[in-house]
Amino acid sequence: MTDTTVAASFPVLTLMVLLPLAGALVVGAVAPLRRRARALGLVFSVAELALGVAAACEFDAGQGAAVQLAETRPWIPLIGVSWALGATGLSLAMLLLATFLVPLVLLASWGEVPAHRQGLFTSLVLVLEAFVVVIFTARDLFLFYLCFEAMLVPVYFLIGVFGGAGRRRAALKFLLYSLAGGLVMLVGVIALFVYAHNGTQTYLYSSLAHSMSASPAVSRWIFLSILAALAVKAPVVPLHTWLPDAAEQATPGTSVLLIGVLDKIGTYGMVAVLLPVFPEASRWAAPVVCVLAVVSIVYGGLAAVGQDHLYRLISYTSVSHFGFMVLGIFVGSRVAAAGAMVYMVAHGLSIAGLYLVTGFMARRTGTVRVSELGGIGRVMPLVAGTFLVSGLSGIALPGLSGFVPEWMVLTGTFSVSTALGAGAVAGVVIAAVYLLLPYQRVFTGAPAAARVGSPDLDGRERLVLVPIIAAMLALGLAPAALVDTLDGIAEQVATVTEGSLQ
Template identity: 55%
Template structure:
């Protein structure tokens, strides 16, 4: 891995500190409670502008290098440092987070107004905004962390605002869903903690013993120990991602959480799982990653098909979107562990594209539920005639999710499939089946909700207002941009993929009947 190039100005620290301090100020200063929504929106827009200025300082001629770095002693007795910095992938994840937060706050502007008591309404709005701002700070920090101990602390700290966002806001079973989310995440975090401790003992140690740059290539352990360490990290990331069979917390959480919370959870936070696989598992445990790849590829394929089939059968629109994400995360994990440069590049671009399209689906579905009063798909019908703008934005978001050419999902899914076919025809064919099923799980609910004659109980429902259009318009623009001109995003992550990919014999790059055993053989040969 490349050494960190220290930044002249602490951009990342500023981006982390501003929303975190703003959240604390909002919580403590009671007069601000009355203006919590405009206050939070202004802070998030300020962070977005700051991130844009920071991006201008990034050297895109070397996106594979860690840039904008900061390093300071934190807990030297434990070998922990405050070390942040981003390569092309980390920068894209930070930008995705800071883009979605103001859109979520704008979309949720009237979300709590069903509460009749004014004082209670103010407290709820203040609490929601403060938690979202605190979560924004943690999201930026975790994607920028270059110290394993710091990454672990942030990985666990993110649970706190998400738990309260799910448990205090949303549906009637929100507390049960929040507890399930917390238990799954804590279980993964505890397993990861064992690996974090063992990682330090296997590394060079010292006051900067947890720095990723000091650990890569400097771990002294047996093959068995490396595999156990890899599993301790991978299991935590698989739960976060989420992958089958540790995915079951996601549909329940998405069903009960507010649309804004689900947007941040699935659009950004779950990417921490796949980001961790790329940023930690592959470089720290290269041989173990190769050893585990065939089994993980099988799990990814199961996630792809299982998530797609379950999405088809859902009556609840939020659960449907959640299951589509299980399928999409399967594609991302497949691209990561195939370890082909093209597939890895596609997986990283997929992380951005999925964040944009899924965010739009959750927000637009939230607009629909606010108007119809239910998440049950059969309760709707003919909405296209009543709310044409809402119908159009849902359709565009859905088509991006099913990878229609010209929209954000097409290029990354094509790259993942292309790279997969170069390694295993069998795996590629199985993954392609989900592309067909995707057309069903997107177009069928669209047909049920938006086509046909309108229901009499829905004819008075208004279409999207100006605020709602402004909240979803940047996402539609991003889907079109990534569909027609994905080159900047691809260029930002290709060097990262090239550094982590495996060179294979040309015989495996052809469609000559290669299958999953061939994947295993390729990984074994590369390891030797």
């Protein structure tokens, strides 16, 4: 991986960390302002989005593989830890996704979180946004790990305080899985510092293979410890079981942030940490990782088909989608690697549309169980249409955001392994079933008498969903800008594992 960095003329990334933290402090700690938490949180989150757009304007898309907007300040010099931020094309894409979704989640929460608890909810979301910015732009490995663990705190409370009846159990399960993965990762990070640290910073996106004093066996052990933590976050079968419970109990907005943004830290870490830092171990593990990815694709799809609860159904579809991302990263194809990274953005958009519109429907019907619904399309045509468009984007309908990345992953995989490609295609077939079958049961047919007259999407809800659908269409119809920006990173990713499956 390239070590090329371009210094920032202005510390925009640090400002993007401080702004949501300041917003959380204002909303959460200043008592008179808590009553205006909704509006203030929205103002801060929109300002954060504006900073993200400003960062994108400063970014040279033609050098997407280089670390740009870089800033470095000493933090703990004794162990070589620094406040080191910088953005590659992938970092920037994930930043823009996160800053785009946060204000929409806050706007959607006006109807799902009681007014007297909006201060706490808004503060937690803004703190989480600050951690996300650090994670996706950290260049120092210790800084990445620190925020990787710290973000568990706001997510735990978002699920445990604002979720459904089983929220405490779901939040605890999420925390235990994440902490277990994090502790294993900590051992790997410490070992990495011991065997590769040479008095300077241990940076992401840079190869330490030349300075590793560990044997190949020890290097592979360190690799596996970090991979396990990232696989929990991704999530990859069999480390996925926390996700359906969390998604079932969390508010739709929390699920959007958790699955649409935070879980991408797993796949992002594979690109930014595992492959560049452990190229030999990545080649060694690639065949097994690719098989597990295909298992995730198929298993996630089959599990989704059998769900009666829409939130759980959507979560299992995400397990399948993450399988495509992991497969594209490790299969050793430049096309597949680029597709996997574009997939990270496309999935965030489709999952946001699905969870939010399902939440809006649940407020009107009092249920998200497929067996208790029917004929909703005749009563709420906008809800039905939004659900269908978001779902079709998720299963890669041409013209929507999911098509190009899934096609790229499949094409790249087939160029390397027919068997893996065939397994992934099986997931595509299953996807049509897990979307269209519940859509038929929920939205078609005659509505129950109690549903007749139920209101469709109101103005605020349309304001939430229209930008998401517009983004799906924009990425689906004009993906070239993002693909070109990520191509340099994709080339480097593919080089690491190229030939490992032959």
